[in-house]
Amino acid sequence: MYQNRYAFSSRILCGECGTNFRRQKIYIGKTYEKIQWCCYQHIKDSKKCSQKAIREDIIQAAFLRLWNRLASNYEEILIPIL
Template sequence: MQSYLELARDGKKEMWEAVQLEMDRRKTFAEKYNISKLDYATVDNPFDGRVICGHCGSNFGRKVWNSNNERLRRIIWRCNKKYTVKGEKSCENKHVDDTVLYKAFVSVFNEMVENKEYFMEKWKVGLQSENFLIRYKTKQFIKILKNAKVLEEFDIDLFFRIIEKITVFEGEKIIVTLLDGIEIECEIE
């Protein structure tokens, strides 16, 4: 495997620069939302470190309600600052069901597919950017959307490739932010 310096010498300077900018972006994101490690998200828990409170700016944590009764078991996401002092609410934002986050992603991706021309035009501008990361992400988004079809269910690989964060506002709306900064609003049903 080549080192970053070897990649740069081999004419891959643009990729090397994009990687450096991506590492900086992730570090800044983690610091801004007080996330100890952005790589905690897994196949079983893809939203970890990516769900943000629209009320106070903290990140949401995954909670399991009724974990002893499978029939009543429910996974929700709640602001980690909701109860900083036991018994006292610090953040008034409402929780959101896990299923809502899955549906929000599918809805956003399908909106992108249905409005493909709009997004392609936006990304053409990104191809001209001086920023290597923006150009790389733009190429990636164009490639993904070029032949994309409407999703029927959550696609975890696609989620990790295009989503930066999901911001929850008072349990009424969600704003999904793509890795290129585009924000798409969803209503919570």
């Protein structure tokens, strides 16, 4: 259930250790409250994985850039794959 709660749930894997990223709220209740995603291994024990948390707005921007690039170049990128 937790797996599919958010758009990025179970879809981001840590580049360092391969563990799923977890969603975290930081600065809760403050006006600058933010959502970030962090390697679960790093959350449990930062000595086991040094990957730092990434802000959700940065992930969304990167995803959108990639999506738009795919949408406007699908003939060059996707059709050869098929």
